[in-house]
Amino acid sequence: MTTSEATEKKPLWLLIEQQILAADAQDLTGGNLEASIKRMASELDDSGHKVSGYGGNLLKLRWAVDDAAKAGKPLLKDVNAAISALTLEDASDAYAATTKILSNLGDTWPKLKSAECRTDVIQMVEQARLDLLIAKAKELSGDEGIRYLIREKVVDEVIVEAQELTDEQLAEVHAAIAAEKAERDRVAGLLEKVADKSKEEQVKYLFDNNVTEALITEMAEVDQGVIDAVKKAMEEELNEKQRLAEEEAARKKAEAEGPSLEDIPADDLLDLIESVREIMEFSDVEKEIRTMCEQSAIPKALVDIAVSDPDKLDELEKQTEG
Numbered sequence: 001m002t003t004s005e006a007t008e009k010k011p012l013w014l015l016i017e018q019q020i021l022a023a024d025a026q027d028l029t030g031g032n033l034e035a036s037i038k039r040m041a042s043e044l045d046d047s048g049h050k051v052s053g054y055g056g057n058l059l060k061l062r063w064a065v066d067d068a069a070k071a072g073k074p075l076l077k078d079v080n081a082a083i084s085a086l087t088l089e090d091a092s093d094a095y096a097a098t099t100k101i102l103s104n105l106g107d108t109w110p111k112l113k114s115a116e117c118r119t120d121v122i123q124m125v126e127q128a129r130l131d132l133l134i135a136k137a138k139e140l141s142g143d144e145g146i147r148y149l150i151r152e153k154v155v156d157e158v159i160v161e162a163q164e165l166t167d168e169q170l171a172e173v174h175a176a177i178a179a180e181k182a183e184r185d186r187v188a189g190l191l192e193k194v195a196d197k198s199k200e201e202q203v204k205y206l207f208d209n210n211v212t213e214a215l216i217t218e219m220a221e222v223d224q225g226v227i228d229a230v231k232k233a234m235e236e237e238l239n240e241k242q243r244l245a246e247e248e249a250a251r252k253k254a255e256a257e258g259p260s261l262e263d264i265p266a267d268d269l270l271d272l273i274e275s276v277r278e279i280m281e282f283s284d285v286e287k288e289i290r291t292m293c294e295q296s297a298i299p300k301a302l303v304d305i306a307v308s309d310p311d312k313l314d315e316l317e318k319q320t321e322g
Helices: 005-007 012-022 030-046 055-071 075-084 094-105 115-139 142-149 157-161 167-193 198-209 213-219 222-259 267-280 286-295 300-308 311-321
Strands: none
Touching: 012 030, 012 055, 012 075, 012 115, 030 055, 030 115, 030 222, 030 311, 055 075, 075 094, 075 115, 115 142, 115 157, 142 157, 142 167, 157 167, 157 311, 167 213, 167 286, 198 222, 213 222, 267 311, 286 300, 300 311
């Protein structure tokens, strides 16, 4: 973009004031005045505004120079100082901030009260706010600066440039924010279902539905004491469930293994020994023997003897027969 293209978008009054701000004070007085006005008019012509050959615009330039001479300083020196003094809080309402600036400077610079100037000062305030937002964002760690600018509704193009991001990186942050919002919506829905329950019951319900502790604290509006009490109660409940599960597993295991040899009546034990011998006639592979014995409900204690030392079956049979 050429200098002319870049500056043509700016209003003539602002370009004139920028010329005056950049000029040396001695160039705007005495014998240097006319030459300086001619030079500035020519430069303004190059900016895309017709000044040198247009009486009205040339008069605007002369009046602005006269105003600066009367005030003893350029108008933009005061405006820039007022803009620089703005805080984020001041600039949050661009219209109110502009009104205050124009009120403070209006007596010295009456033309600032015109509608044309007011519009441009509003834009300056808005740019100042954006600069302050970006400066604050740069002070934040991780992706907090990006999130801050998104919350402040800064456009994506500006965020990408200010935070030196790729479009993909910004898209990832947007996606993370969307996921967090979806989770908050889910938690809000869960809380609606237990709205009539005690805080403890609400917290337990949220834990049961895999809600993070931080989000529970915030959205259920409970303190750490309630969280800790519910976690302790849930831990005790889980421990009891685990104990019962272990007991049930042990019961099922014992049931599957069958009774010990001492608990089997003699006649029944002799029948079982005979059944094992019949199975072992079909296969001498331990895995197959165990599978067939299990299918025939033969106690594990007897199967262990059969596969480890088959000869002991004879001894056991003689002992049983007495």
